[in-house]
Amino acid sequence: MQDLIFFLTGAVVGPVAEIVCVHFGAWQYVTPSFLGIPVWLPVAWGFATTLIGRFAGTLTRVSMK
Numbered sequence: 646m647q648d649l650i651f652f653l654t655g656a657v658v659g660p661v662a663e664i665v666c667v668h669f670g671a672w673q674y675v676t677p678s679f680l681g682i683p684v685w686l687p688v689a690w691g692f693a694t695t696l697i698g699r700f701a702g703t704l705t706r707v708s709m710k
Contacts, residue, residue, distance in 0.1 A: 648695050655694025656687040663690075 660682055667673055667681035678684045 647698070651695045651698040652691040656691035659690030659694065660687045 663682050664680045
């Protein structure tokens with residue numbers, strides 16, 4: 646369940662930040678599909694957030710021993 650929460654949080658917050666950055670001209674994508682970002686970007690942000698969450702959990706468990 647925690648992985649799902651991490652995934653959904655990343656899949657929403659990450660792309661929103663990217664849309665804001667693209668809107669204000671910080672960068673741009675060559676082939677944007679939705680509000681200036683590619684459609685696959687929310688999935689990438691979701692996976693990245695889940696990966697970082699799991700890695701942090703593993704480091705926490707290892708450092709507790």
